[in-house]
Amino acid sequence: MAKKTNTEDYLRMYRQMVRIRAFEDNANQLYLSAKMPGLTHMYSGQEAVAVGICDALEATDKITSTHRGHGHCVAKGAEFKQMFCELLGKEEGYCRGKGGSMHIADQENGNLGANAIVGGSMGIATGAALSAKLAKTGDVAVCFFGDGATAQGLWYEVMNMAALWHLPVIYACENNGYSEYTRTDEIAAGSLTARAEAFGIEAHKVDGQDVLAVNELTERLIARARKGEGPFFLELATYRYHGHHVGDINREYYRSKDEESEWKENRDPILNFGVWLTGEGIVSEEELAEIRAGIRADAEAAVAYALEAAYPDVSEVDMHVYAPNDAA
Amino acid sequence: MAKKTNTEDYLRMYRQMVRIRAFEDNANQLYLSAKMPGLTHMYSGQEAVAVGICDALEATDKITSTHRGHGHCVAKGAEFKQMFCELLGKEEGYCRGKGGSMHIADQENGNLGANAIVGGSMGIATGAALSAKLAKTGDVAVCFFGDGATAQGLWYEVMNMAALWHLPVIYACENNGYSEYTRTDEIAAGSLTARAEAFGIEAHKVDGQDVLAVNELTERLIARARKGEGPFFLELATYRYHGHHVGDINREYYRSKDEESEWKENRDPILNFGVWLTGEGIVSEEELAEIRAGIRADAEAAVAYALEAAYPDVSEVDMHVYAPNDAA
């Protein structure tokens, strides 16, 4: 693994990965105990991607997220309480309960929102990069999407423009091997990196389970993107531990238990990073265990809070259809 | 230039190119004399593409065409009379006057229609190839489109599927250097052939002014496509002599007269093929002149016929919205 400069950097990334895992375990539990409305898509297993990338970003940098978006949201700086409130449709949620899991947005931290249209945010991220370029803010935008989303034509349209206009955007494809119940090689011809390269876009493949590798590469590319050397494409090899969504329990018809345990046991981003941190003598396993316990407790407290929190008043139903205009 | 086996093959291609040119000159004249409703897009200059490709096809093979579609239509076997009638909105037109220049279809000769949505037929051609594969007809489909159309996301979506499913479709990109009033390099990043190759599709560049080169390459690829070795991509370098449409007269702000005369004088597909044919001793210039004169006369007769032909009866206005269903 590549090196960060100090312990706090390492621990921040470790903490954020654990926070994502803790969030998802609680969300899954809410579903299993029938306390959550609707379905949701777990990010567990992919934590090193969101954390490795978002740790390289400033709060004013923008990201766009997906249906599998809790990880991006946490990594970009969101709080458990407002996130659980949103998942439960409560007024204190990030979107006052109107968005739910698939539409969490946290614009104060630069998260322009999850999206329930696969690929739907590819233009949005590219447009955020255009804004940054026009206003000369120096911000970059990262567009997260899955391997399945590479089939959407929108991606090619916006890559073309991003390349022509040298926009500061990074297309980050989390290749977790599946889109829903289908293996990636059944729905993607040729090579994903070659698709970006065909537009003159520099493309990289990286191990999405290695948070330091992801982070180090992203930092380099972000710095270059800020100087106008973008856009870039990243293909991150990763894996989702749960089913496509929380209700996808019997999945042996499309992937084996062996494959799942191979990833969970040997390629877990949190476990492996912990081993590395202790191996390097940066932190002890006791300290890590304490971090994990603290975060678990936080998450449980946030869940308890959210379960008790109030729903929005019914009068909110027709609010926010339109943003107000300033008085003339 | 590569060789065909006999004189009739050569002359057929020569004739078809001349027929296209004659058609367009007359269509342009109809516009200039205010006898044609609406606008139209001239194919002149690009004849070797349509003819080189369509001469390699059987009548049951399918093509999809574009807003600049008269050339494809003639090359695939259409008659002047019904084409001019269509351009003038007459009942005897290929579409009973309902389609006009931008929607001419001639399904008896396998022309599934021009399309006024740039890129709009990319799925249609691919679907025709799927039909052929499912019904095991051995037919292939050729999708004609311009360089500008490569910006449409739809192309990448259907290329992916065509590649995954080995469909007998050929994507033929007529790169005439411009989309409307914009140079191709301003709107296309990277490389067009690389875009197809990224999906694992074999791609070729060919001189679109050389009818024999186009024809020879197409014949090879068509044969392979029929065997399930498709899809293929062809980028054909060519040039449109007229403006984007007949009304685009003052175009020096986007391309120079010098550039235009360079192509017209030195790279004209008909002139050059004529020179080659006579140079090889296949035919005399007198014979060629006779062919040209005969075709010009045919075209003028067809125009005269179409000008006199009847408009559809107003009762046709709400016919053909739906195809009839067989009695139950």
Place this chain on the structure above:
Amino acid sequence: MREITLSKAVNEAIAEEMRRDPTTFLIGEDVAEAGTPFKVLSGLVEEFGTERVIDTPIAEPGFMGIAVGAALTGSRPIVDLMFGDFIFLIMDQLCNQAAKACYMSGGKLNVPLVLRTNLGATRRSAAQHSQSLHALVAHIPGLKVALPSSAYEAKGLMKTAIRDNNPVVIFEDKLMYQEKALVPEEEFLIPFGEANVKREGTDITLIGTSSMVQVAEAAAEQLASEGISAEVIDPRTIVPLDEATLLESVRKTSRAIVIDEGHQSFGTTAEIASRLNEKAFYHLDAPVLRMGAMDVPVPFSPALEDITVPTAEGVADNARKLCAGEMIHAA
């Protein structure tokens, strides 16, 4: 007759038609082994193979375009669009291409294609997975639009759709997939453009589409217990629309409510109400009332979502007022 779910009814209809006509095929995301996320198509790939039950990448415009091309060349594709909300992605292929090919070619081409998708809120799926967008499609000449309201309807309408020589869009109600109804074992088809009078009545006509047919029936039941006799009609297809049956009813009852799960403004209720007002005006004792979904994106929160859609209580309440001669809108 046996009771089967709507899901099973659709599955049977497609299987029967695929057996009958070898040019039919299914195409869409996760339609084969997975049988769709709603499991509606389970088992079909086992019978018909992956050549005729075709899994696609997540490329809705692409596979819709491919289906249009296949339909133009001798195939009869059945396109599976996982959520009705994704129809926005394929509008060009559906409305500029499929809908117009027959007309633009002067009748020489035609596009025998079925697009099956769904509608309906109250599933806690939020704004991009809950819309009922049939009115958009109904506005475009060249398309037919079917809205099955039960397993029985779903089977009969699907079979008719597959045999139709034109592009037909069928919106199934996602909340109904597991609901059972009596469906004959023998083959049957339900013709397009023939409304179904679900319940006869004399005081007011309740016209409900899709999910709202049950709402209308529940309201009618409630009203009956109060001495108000409501006629309930399901138009089944909104293009073609069986105006005659609707008009006949309204001329008899002199009052009507149109109930639909699409947004009210510029929606299905507007068209149906307009036709009734235009053509039964002099028989009406009160304005035709529209009850569509609220004109808001569908909210996620259960506390908000449920109030965006018409309910039986709301319908009964309005019916009561109309029958009592009360004015519902300040006029």
Place this chain on the structure above:
Amino acid sequence: MREITLSKAVNEAIAEEMRRDPTTFLIGEDVAEAGTPFKVLSGLVEEFGTERVIDTPIAEPGFMGIAVGAALTGSRPIVDLMFGDFIFLIMDQLCNQAAKACYMSGGKLNVPLVLRTNLGATRRSAAQHSQSLHALVAHIPGLKVALPSSAYEAKGLMKTAIRDNNPVVIFEDKLMYQEKALVPEEEFLIPFGEANVKREGTDITLIGTSSMVQVAEAAAEQLASEGISAEVIDPRTIVPLDEATLLESVRKTSRAIVIDEGHQSFGTTAEIASRLNEKAFYHLDAPVLRMGAMDVPVPFSPALEDITVPTAEGVADNARKLCAGEMIHAA
């Protein structure tokens, strides 16, 4: 006041607002040097440079998505969509993304974006370049829809649209680009949701949108010479819709015709007629009549195209019948 073309009016409105607000920019195909095929934007790139007048590849979903992202992050894009028919290509970005971002985020995000495009047939452009698709957009909550009917309206509505904090779709009438009207030199804006009573009358209300305002006015002129006094109203925006002004007129005249160039079925006329029927029912002497474009794809042939769109003669004819108490539909 001077007379300028609609084309010039749009150009001025955009130039003024771009001068006023440096976060505005234009994006679309051939908007820069070419100034669009209709030459509406000529000269703007010279003043604002290629950074703010951005030529795109032919990728409508792509640049629409980019505009949505830019609007979410501090810019105020004006998107140029060359033909209204291409709206089918961008429906997902417009209706699933732009329209819903504010609501889905509980008001935290908003999308200040203008989509300028056009409508209108009778230009011999055939089925894919002639549609009037504003009703589709009006059905989706979160979008506003403006339909300017003259150069004056186009300028005032465009300026208001650019300052609005929400996605606004403006449909210009392509046939009107070269038509002149009096437009003040001084700055002015036309507020949304305020209908314009173009002509006062007492016998019948003619509500026309966009291209159909002139048709309604011509009909009114004709009717006046026959002693029938028609009021002509231009709603200007159909979302928001100025119901109050329309209702007031209809309560006065007791008769109305709604005229619009979109397809009649499931279109704009249905919504307006429904609201009038619902809320002015007891004042009406006759059903509100709808006159939309025929429910057919737009045919190319001049012999057919012209009869698909309402004409002044057709409107006058129907108005005469309504005023004479004749029934227009067999009822």
